[in-house]
Amino acid sequence: METAAPNTDRYARVIEVSKRVRWEIERDVVRGRRFDYAKRFMPDGLSLVNELAFLTPAQRRLMSQVQGRTYAYLFGLVERFISAKVLDISREHWFGDQVALEAIVRMGDEEIKHQELFRRLEMQMQKDMPAGYVQTASPNDVAKVVLGNSTWAVMALTLDIELFVLAHYRASIDPQEDLSPLWKDVFLFHAKEEAQHAILDEMELIREDAKLDREQRSAAVDQLIGLVGAVDGILQGQAESDARYFLQVCGTPFTSEQREQVEAKFLKAYRWQFLVSGVMEPRFQKVLFGLIDEEQGMRIKNAIAPLTYALPDQPDTPLPLAA
Template structure:
């Protein structure tokens, strides 16, 4: 039975390598292609921005909110991919003298995450040239990566699997169908999605492999670490949502009453929580994987801890 499971896992690593080779892309040749972002169009689709909750905004203002959120959406991916690349490089060493197929798959994973970081750095610089000055992305990638990597490998892999599953859901359900988006912004996430698809498979394989090593006590501690990580992500989102709402109010051409300002702040945070926590935690594939690794009381414990965010 163990040999059969090993063969099945090795086959899945091999398929990830095959997919990596097939969809391999270049930032300049395939994604940017000499283009600039079209500020006459939205960046983030309505399904992710929660813009329908801000009915007092006119069309131009709604588009500006989508562009601010889209800028932060890209920067948040740049942030999380800093720790993901470091973690995958660390994990790959466990395969160095073992399954060479798994090793190649994870080395490719790391290489692609480094490319994604470069892509999102480039994207931020390009957007900054055209949008009004004053935008600030507050989280520091190295500080966040250090904090995340201090937690158990099980919890880090759980957070990573969650992120890369919602990446796919966002593209398929909201980004790809929206014909009103800036073509370049849409292409950034098309090509990002192409490589994240196999990353999510590798996350699951490594998460299951790590889970098999743990004692019940270690796994219970790892569940606590996962809760801490998601709560920490929410803390970052609260800070950035506040900064982005204030940036919008500064660059907008009119003033708003107190109730509208409060609604703007609330909506920005609700949108970011949906994008980076709720949509991933609620993903059926994520719930199935997580539910197969932990006990029902542990699953309920996570649900209770995250209930204020999920609401």
Template sequence: MEAVQHESPRISPQQRYAKCIEVSRRIRWDIDRDVLRGRFFDPAHKFMPDGLSQVNRLPFLDARERRLMSQIQGRTYANMFGMIERFVGAKMLEVGRDHALGDQTALEAIVRFTDEELKHQELFRRVEALAALSLPPGYRFIPQADEVAAFVLGKSTWSILALTCCVEIVTQVHYRQSMESDSSLSPLFKDIFLFHWKEESQHAIIDELEWMREDARLDDATRDVAIGDLIDLVMAIDGMMQAQAAADAHYFATMLDRALSDDEEARVHAGLVDAYRWQYIISGVDEPRFGEILSRVISERQGERLGAALAPIRRLALESEPDVLA
């Protein structure tokens, strides 16, 4: 694999920006030529691996129903990242201005980052169109990308970069530890997230560099405010995921050839809430690389504040202790 792996902080920031540029040039891919290649989704294949979908928590589903659950979650997964790319690209355009009359290596790295984020948005729009062709009608993605971006961009730069860094790391962990080795997944779905992972590997490094640059400007009181913003962002994501879980549970139930019992419907909904909390929140904040970066910039007291805010989400997400990266 050619994507940049986690670089040691001992390497200078300019060297790290330069390495991201080098790899970006080498691995650059085209949506049609390299990723889609004229293919369509085969309804006979899963999209999401069981460890991420947590479908094993729903033993009353048969094989076809489990596959449908995987496909619905995979469709939401692609839409979720397409939505996230909207505010990430906008924020990177903003922080890139700081380098416009200074470090041109950093500027080029961020310009490439932003260009790739725009390409990823197009990719995920194409994925949604392909999913709509292969899955039954009735699916709804609830969050509105521009509304979400406007809310996120109203928060402090520190909090946005922290969230973005976490999300970019999550995409790498999910692909490398869960998707890459699962031969039962749709080959097209795997390729989409393989190519996405390749470029996100550089993005995570740039996120970290810009986050650390922003952190150096803050005093402890200002950082406290930024941590409050980060908590607000995480809670907003949780709210969106709860709404999407409800929509996906309803869509799933209406697509089955049988009626679920009230208890089964409730368990499907709860399973989706927990799976989405794991996918988009807990698997990120628990990732050691993100934790190491975060620990460099916050105090023990601030860490306890974050931990307390996450506790209700964490408790629900890990309630059944699934083998999340199987």
């Protein structure tokens, strides 16, 4: 007779909630709607558009829409390697806890659905927004690079990503009233399922960590730092491309200094959205720093330090990096 694993009940609760919040793209989210381009897509606390005083209200709205398009594109990109990794780790449950296996399989199915959702949004925006927008990284190429790293490093990065989805919705997207209704619903429904995924990420990271000795863990920490650097490289390329697209669509004769500020603000916003806000999430810090020793933690903090300038000038919620 099989003995239930210690976390069986926790996996079972994830399954129960997953069934309860389950949604379908057209029936629940899109519902035949299109984006409202008279409204912003990204909230000010994430887009940082209010930090560029020389932009008009219409230009700030456009900048938030360009960032929203990239937010959706980058989520479609990261969901590619997340869904692949979830399928990979499911093998470890094939002949073990079948409740855990069901929870992981459901997560994989939901992540594939999220990819489809973001592809559909991109098709809408491609039709409705001016030509010239460029996606600078290939989801498959990025996935191959990420998946070349240890499970520990990939799951730590995945936990970070799915926790900042929840932080973004709670702190910025939910409270702001003047966002495109379809856009707001996209992130509401995305967050509902990512909340369960974050629980599984944490459980699988801790389970993987238990297999490692200090030397292996130290190598995994270096891989995580490398993955953060790789993500930042993607953000740098996309920020440069998006700034160029924004300036092209605006058609405004900005000064060279203003053009530089626009590009710098795109990069700051993306670093805030995709790196700093996740690393500074208290729950992420508690899990990650609870697994590593002081020296390993210091390596991570030193690697992140050059990016922490990307806090909003007036953050919605102070999120100090753990000492």
